[in-house]
Amino acid sequence: MEKEKAIVLLSGGLDSTTAMAIAKSKGFEIYCISFRYGQRHSIELEASKKVAQVLGAEEHIVVDIDLGKIGGSALTDEIDVPKDRNEKEMQGNIPVTYVPARNTIFLSYALAWAETFSAFDIFIGVNAVDYSGYPDCRPEFIEAYERMTNLATKASVENGNPFRIQTPLIHCTKAQIIKKGYELGVDYSITHSCYDPSHDGKACGACDSCKLRKKGFMESGIPDPTVYAQDDFF
């Protein structure tokens, strides 16, 4: 029997890599989509290519998206990435690293691609627990997005095929995600999470993303293979 196809939104980070491993473990043939969106570093994309290859993607496309023209975030503009924030500070307001409508845009491309080869499952590694305040990582957003997709496309409207936005990590803590991936054999040393890596690709250890990653490994009891430039915990 032919395998069903699934699209995985792959950043090369810990969460999307685990989401890909889960999709694979469910028997899907995997098509990865990554985005070049004016990130200040390309290390993330290099990690995504490595992950797609190592975990055995059928295909991996990198779509150029023009968020630079739109602006509004530390990840694309020249705003400083916040460092050394404690958990309370991270859980407060939506941070400056928020990219306007980012998941909305990413999912829209995934949807367009999915429709061209009749994939109906789109995996995204969003997470509402350690989500650092991003509105487009919450279950209510994902549900509304899925509902919209099924009114948006020829595949769903004319042919009655519903799309499913699969979020296997949405209610997991970072530690639970790491444990899940570890059970599935994920080598996290090839993944990249840092918002502000050094020129040689080393994770800073101090941005929200590094701190959540460190804390996740610590709580999971699984050794963290990441080399950080700064290695204190909060």
Place this chain on the structure above:
Amino acid sequence: MEKEKAIVLLSGGLDSTTAMAIAKSKGFEIYCISFRYGQRHSIELEASKKVAQVLGAEEHIVVDIDLGKIGGSALTDEIDVPKDRNEKEMQGNIPVTYVPARNTIFLSYALAWAETFSAFDIFIGVNAVDYSGYPDCRPEFIEAYERMTNLATKASVENGNPFRIQTPLIHCTKAQIIKKGYELGVDYSITHSCYDPSHDGKACGACDSCKLRKKGFMESGIPDPTVYAQDDFF
């Protein structure tokens, strides 16, 4: 009092131009967004620039989007644009000129941009009457999209500002759209609708879009300023 800002999705065609004129007549300050998405011709974008200028946009951005990598339509691939179809043929199945998830992608960029400068009204000239079979031009899609946007963004979730996807033309016939624009002083000679223009920019007169445009002018009783390469009616 400062004017409220609105974004208009501007293709340079008849519908989006009329939508812009309506937004302007409601007192909004207008920010236009157009897309370069591997169209086989740039005449559409030239028309959008002209329209933005003539109708007095505050700003006009053209966002490059990478639909080429995704494929799946006559407007971006090498599939032939259908010609000389009658009304019944046009109202049947979703045509090959359908671009997967196109409005979903376009609206997502508009939403991202809107959020960066606190615009909460996004005008899109979609039309469910003469819509030539596109699922993402129907009111149920727009409603689901709007609902999703209000769960997607910092502006709506943290600050309680709802976005409105404004579709002033959704229930209008092409003739009604033309009459409305004419009343608002729109010069339709600067707009462009054709899916398959000749090298000198002349509309073909035979694709679905040209046929709907011709018929609209005919039914409105307003002279059609368009020069067509082929000028028979259906």
